[in-house]
Amino acid sequence: MRAVVKTKPQPGAELREVDISVPAADEALIKVQATSICGTDVHIYKWDNWSQTRIGAARLPQVLGHEVAGDVVEVGRNVKRIKVGDYVSVETHIPEPSDLQTLLGQMHIGENMKIVGVDRDGSFAEYLTVPEVVCWINAPGIPPEYASIQEPLGNATYCLLGEDGDVAGTTAVILGDGPIGLMAVAVARAVGVAKIFVTGLFDHCLDIAKQVGADYVLNAGDQALDRVAIVREHTGGFGADIVLEMSGAPQAAAEGFKMLRKGGRFSAFGVMSESNLALDYNNGIVFKGARIYGINGRRMFDTWYRVRNLLASDRLNLAPIITNIIGLEDFELGFAQMLEIPRQSAKIVMFPNSSLLKQAQNRRK
Numbered sequence: 001m002r003a004v005v006k007t008k009p010q011p012g013a014e015l016r017e018v019d020i021s022v023p024a025a026d027e028a029l030i031k032v033q034a035t036s037i038c039g040t041d042v043h044i045y046k047w048d049n050w051s052q053t054r055i056g057a058a059r060l061p062q063v064l065g066h067e068v069a070g071d072v073v074e075v076g077r078n079v080k081r082i083k084v085g086d087y088v089s090v091e092t093h094i095p096e097p098s099d100l101q102t103l104l105g106q107m108h109i110g111e112n113m114k115i116v117g118v119d120r121d122g123s124f125a126e127y128l129t130v131p132e133v134v135c136w137i138n139a140p141g142i143p144p145e146y147a148s149i150q151e152p153l154g155n156a157t158y159c160l161l162g163e164d165g166d167v168a169g170t171t172a173v174i175l176g177d178g179p180i181g182l183m184a185v186a187v188a189r190a191v192g193v194a195k196i197f198v199t200g201l202f203d204h205c206l207d208i209a210k211q212v213g214a215d216y217v218l219n220a221g222d223q224a225l226d227r228v229a230i231v232r233e234h235t236g237g238f239g240a241d242i243v244l245e246m247s248g249a250p251q252a253a254a255e256g257f258k259m260l261r262k263g264g265r266f267s268a269f270g271v272m273s274e275s276n277l278a279l280d281y282n283n284g285i286v287f288k289g290a291r292i293y294g295i296n297g298r299r300m301f302d303t304w305y306r307v308r309n310l311l312a313s314d315r316l317n318l319a320p321i322i323t324n325i326i327g328l329e330d331f332e333l334g335f336a337q338m339l340e341i342p343r344q345s346a347k348i349v350m351f352p353n354s355s356l357l358k359q360a361q362n363r364r365k
């Protein structure tokens with residue numbers, strides 16, 4: 001089969017012929033319909049510090065990718081829930097049954113969980129194998145380009161809903177105009193957030209934010225713009241009930257704590273290049289009575305269940321976020337678009353099969 005493989009410990013990747021792997025007893029073999037490019041893939045493609053330490057040269061060659069939708073074509077002998085012919089997507093976090101977190105119902109953050117496309121071969125290929133436990137059966141009729149993005153859409157949904165899902169009628173700030181930030185806007189709109197602010201750096205992405213439901217878009221690069229004052233002004237002077245940090249920028253996080261109202265909730269999702277942040281701890285957290293949630297992954301499988309229902313409801317406006325639909329062989333173009341500054345794209349979905357690619361492109365017309 002054809003696969004996009006990280007072959008060498010240096011920037012880039014190659015389209016290669018590799019063997020289709022045989023599913024182990026607890027695994028399913030999936031024929032890929034669609035697979036989307038994530039920021040994590042870009043880290044590995046660039047072979048930055050994170051990928052050098054997290055993956056390392058010794059494990060190469062490895063197939064990239066983890067966001068996927070496809071059909072189960074073979075299952076191992078111990079597989080019970082998933083059947084040949086099922087139309088599935090894949091939860092990236094593979095839980096370890098013996099982890100404390102798994103036993104406590106927090107399997108998405110288990111100490112020893114593994115990650116598809118990071119700890120094992122991924123989905124930028126015609127086929128991939130994954131353990132049955134991470135196969136999620138899609139609602140029928142969801143086009144593969146949407147089924148493929150459920151993993152990041154799950155990040156957005158979990159980040160927005162938090163642990164209690166108490167968001168209807170609230171005000172929310174979304175810091176960051178990357179694909180997951182934009183998806184959070186669409187979800188916020190669908191679940192009844194009353195006022196949505198988005199900060200970001202790129203006009204193209206802020207335009208998409210408006211299309212999918214943002215009430216206010218605020219350029220984060222504009223030094224003259226007092227974003228904190230604007231959020232306060234439009235929230236009765238209180239600040240926002242919910243702040244989602246989805247930019248990975250230290251300055252945005254610091255601003256976010258100032259935008260948060262007393263007693264509000266801050267969900268930390270974006271990964272910072274520098275982990276030691278300057279933060280007004282007393283006023284930003286203690287006296288504010290802030291609730292802070294770290295968001296890593298998706299609740300398994302509560303988040304997936306909600307995402308499926310939202311997708312099936314047709315209430316999410318995601319079309320403007322899927323900006324590029326391309327063939328798997330054009331992955332270089334996809335990565336170039338992901339790395340382009342200023343960004344002219346949001347979510348990029350690849351299709352290994354040319355007739356499925358054509359169908360997807362026709363759906364957009």
Ligand SMILES: [Zn+2]
Pocket residue numbers: 038039040066067151152
């Ligand atoms: Zn992803």
